[in-house]
Amino acid sequence: MSFISYPFLVLFAVVWLACWLLPFRFVNPFLLLASYVFYGWWDWRFLALLGFSSVVDFICGKLLDGGVAEERRSDVLAVSVVVNLGILALFKYFDFFIDSFCEVVATVGIEMPPPLLRLVLPIGISFYTFQTLSYTIDIYRRKMSSTCRFLDFLLYVSFFPQLVAGPIERATSLLPQILTPRKFDWEQISSGCQLALVGFFKKMVIADNLAPFIESVYGNGGASNGLAVVLATYAFAIQIYCDFSGYTDIARGVARMIGFELCQNFNLPYFATNPSDFWRRWHISLSTWIRDYLYVPLGGNRGGRFRVIRNLIITMFLAGLWHGARWNFVIWGLYHGLLLGIFAVIHDIRVKKQGTTGSHPPEPKLNRVGFWLSVLGFFHLTCLGWLIFRAESFASIVKLLRSVLEVWHWSLLNIDPNFVVRLALLGIPLILFQCYQFKRGDHEPWVGWSLTTRVVFYVVLFYGIVLLGSPERHEFIYFQF
Template identity: 45%
Template sequence: MLFNSLDFAVFLPIVFVLYWFVVNKNLKRQNALLVIASYVFYGWWDWRFLFLILCSSLVDYTIGLMLEKEHGLIKRKVLLWVSIGVNLGVLVFFKYYNFFVDSFTEVFSLFGSKIQPNTLDVILPVGISFYTFQTLSYTIDVYKRKLKPTSNLVAFLAFVSFFPQLVAGPIERASNLLPQFYRMRKFHYSKAVDGCRQILWGLFKKIVIADQCAEYANEIFNHSDDYSGSTLLMGALFFTFQIYGDFSGYSDIAIGTSRLFGFNLKQNFAFPYFSRDIAEFWRRWHISLSTWFRDYLYIPLGGSHGGTWMKIRNTFIIFLVSGLWHGANWTFIIWGFLNALYFLPLLLTNRNRVNLDQVALGRNFPALKEFVSIGATFCLTVFAWIFFRAESLSHAINYIIDIFSITLFKLPTVRPTYLLLFLMVFVLIEWFGRSKKYAIESLFLNRNRWLRWMFYMLLIACVFILEGGEQEFIYFQF
């Protein structure tokens, strides 16, 4: 079920009414309702994969309880690796089996040997990468005794399957989300209004920014041989805003929807395109995944401690794994490799934690140095996104070669005026709202009531006018 669908527009009010007006006085019934609603939400896509998420939940729930009772180090490690093996085994099978088989075949073909691989026609379950990492973090935290395991099965099932963030995050930690299922939730009008405001902004990002950019980005990338270098550059820019509007828009809708039910999810995007270096970008882009890899992969590997070689090794491991997490294609691995190259000089010169504060803090506009830094970081990001979007490595390389041709100095043949205007307004709103959790959190709140509602009506009008059918979110494929 898509957030931007008629189905969800009917589903959400029904669950909301049942949650606050039918089972509102009983915590167990509230949690049970959320489990049922979440399974309906997920099963709407393909009911067969409900067994997969249920199995994953039961395995980690059971292992969590066993870890609590077991004190022997060896047995505790065995239990941990059972959880890791089951979760990653399912993920690798559904997401990477064919990729590894095809890559294995290509390696043999380089040496003149031809083999006939047995690939499978496997459907990738929506959101499997997200809920797999969410349940894994629970087991690892219990193993490290950072978290006490729950004996409340319904609460745990609700934590794993919570429908607002189930299929595309944020990837929540059990330490933040699970305790919220233990407490009775009370309806707060201000929270609900704030949630609706963030949902509206998320829908605007998805439908008005991402989907409109997607129309032109897809046309240009899919027929890249037909366009000039300047048009190809325009296509890369459109995709840059498409993926941000699409993914951060989903996160905004997920966080806003959670707030309607009395839950607080963590911020997943913090205006990453205003970053002054690539390290800051990764502190602001897909925060839940970046911090997951930091805490459960980078730090256990040794992090930034140790010698230069260890720093380089760990940096490349975390970015390459991040690329592979995004998809079973060499383009994603190269995308991760590029980001590692961008990040490494900052790490080796101890400048990876220089830009920790908000850009242009206390000022309306950035200083010249900040402006240049933002522009340079943005350009590096756009370049890397070409590999992320391309169908293959050869497509990405040819796309880049064609950009840096003499035709780069021609006027683009694709330049939709209305979309460029929307993007300029969007960037301005994001810039002046960069100190908030989302751009319009406090926009016009202290102004005339009619001005505020005119702005909301304008956003709603844009969403309905430019709505072009139920377009899937990009990160559903990951």
């Protein structure tokens, strides 16, 4: 079930009434039922996988929390990791790696028909796999205790607002909210409704209206002039941000309206001045997950410069692979790993010149001109990454980059004027509003506006969705991950 559908509006209306009218002992079981209906709407068969992962990690959590001898705890954790990642690998990566292996051996003259399974990818499997894994890992690290309330744990794994595209919640944050009775708070409900409305506007008006033009450029394998590719890449940078952050806004708003507070997943990412700053702002729940459960265990910032770069590249390689079983995602991850490694070296050199000490020395402060030049420069490095991310194959990446570099072939004649107009009308107001948010240091500045200003703002958003929302519905981009 998608947020952008009438069945969801009906489901949420029922859920909202139940959350505030039923006695608390019935609320969580009802939320669990609603979450399974929400997920099973796509394909009820995938509920078995969701339930199986939940049962395995519930049992492993109990065993890790005093259920086995100390020397066996690592074995229990290994069961949780192998089961969860094994299911993820089978459904998401088996065909990819088998097909890639057969292509490699074919280059040396060995022809092998690939034994592909052609399994349908369960929606949201990457998100809930990481979420349930963090539970057992945190218990193993003794950062939390296991829960004995089975149904509440099932709800933690399947909580419908953030089940299929995040944010990836930690048990230390979401489980206490599930176990504690929620109080009706009109201000919380009102702010949640406002945030969800902003998310719907981002998705339906901005992201979906740009999608057809982006597809017209990227969908033909890069057979376009360079200017079209550049404009489509700028448009995709806006689309993927509004699509994904729009989903997060809806998820956080919906959860807030029923008494839950989900973690912030975006912090004005296109105001980043360097790759490290970008990953503190973009998909925060994933970047902190891979930091805490991959990068730090690999050694993190400990060791020499080479080890730090190695850890960054391995981590981002896996982050790229997490996004999907395609080589462009792997290359995108390696690209960001390389950017992070280069920045780490430059930062280390600057710190040594300044004589700064400490395990986490501060980044040098930039003046206003330096800041905006850094923002502009890194935005274009990010867009280069988006070109790799959006391309449909390695050959497409090469064609797209070649068309961009051949500036003498750029032409306005093949550019759809409607594309340029829509990009300007949708992109410029977004940029100006984000500059306002950045200056205020507030992600929800409308909360502090006067009543009249807020009413006008919400009316504009509502009628913008009704009148300007794309008639063609596009699934959220991150549903494929």
